[in-house]
Amino acid sequence: ESSFAVKGSIKDTDIAADAAIAQSKIAGLETALAAKATPADITTAIEGLDVADEAVSGQVVSAVVETDGKIAVSRRALVADDIPTLAIAKVEGLQDALDGKAVESDITDAIAALDVEDSAVDGQVVSAVAETDGKITVTRRALVANDIPELAQNKITGLTTALAGKQDNITFETAYDASTNKAATMTDVDAAETAAKEYTDTALTWGSF
Known part of the structure; x- marks a missing residue:
């Protein structure tokens, strides 16, 4: 044989490239590999990080925190200073x-x-x-x-006082007056009417409408 191995001196180069060596032949390898994540483990872990979140009317996101790769969202009411x-x-x-x-x-x-x-x-x-x-x-x-509406006498200044004691009609005695031996004439009537008018004009204050 042109090649041989000396006990205790096998090197990496002594192992053929197509050599199939059982994991059990390498001390602790199986235990070490069992503790390692597989692609399925990684996919499951990634999927576990999913967080469903939706907008809230009138609120804004005030903070986002991450723990072990998973986020948590905090919100607060929108205020004028935010705009x-x-x-x-x-x-x-x-x-x-x-x-x-x-x-x-x-x-x-x-x-x-x-x-x-x-x-x-x-x-x-x-x-x-x-x-x-x-x-x-x-x-x-x-x-x-x-x-001009019809006015009561008390609405005209002084009218009620001026009319107090006055007669509605003036009666003249036309019969023979034995004491004066004189009868009233039309001249006497005209004079009495004129006197009454002058008295009334003096006693009343006529207004304009």
């Missing part, structure tokens, strides 16, 4: 909508344009008031007797 300041251009259609709105001066001018100056007119009353787009128009007409 950054946005330019008008970032909000679709906002600029066009703002351009179509009235500014303060537009409103002030529109209100000022509604002002209507109106003064009383002697002998006339307001017969109608119309409003168009917030602006009023006043219509007048002459005062007539029917505009």
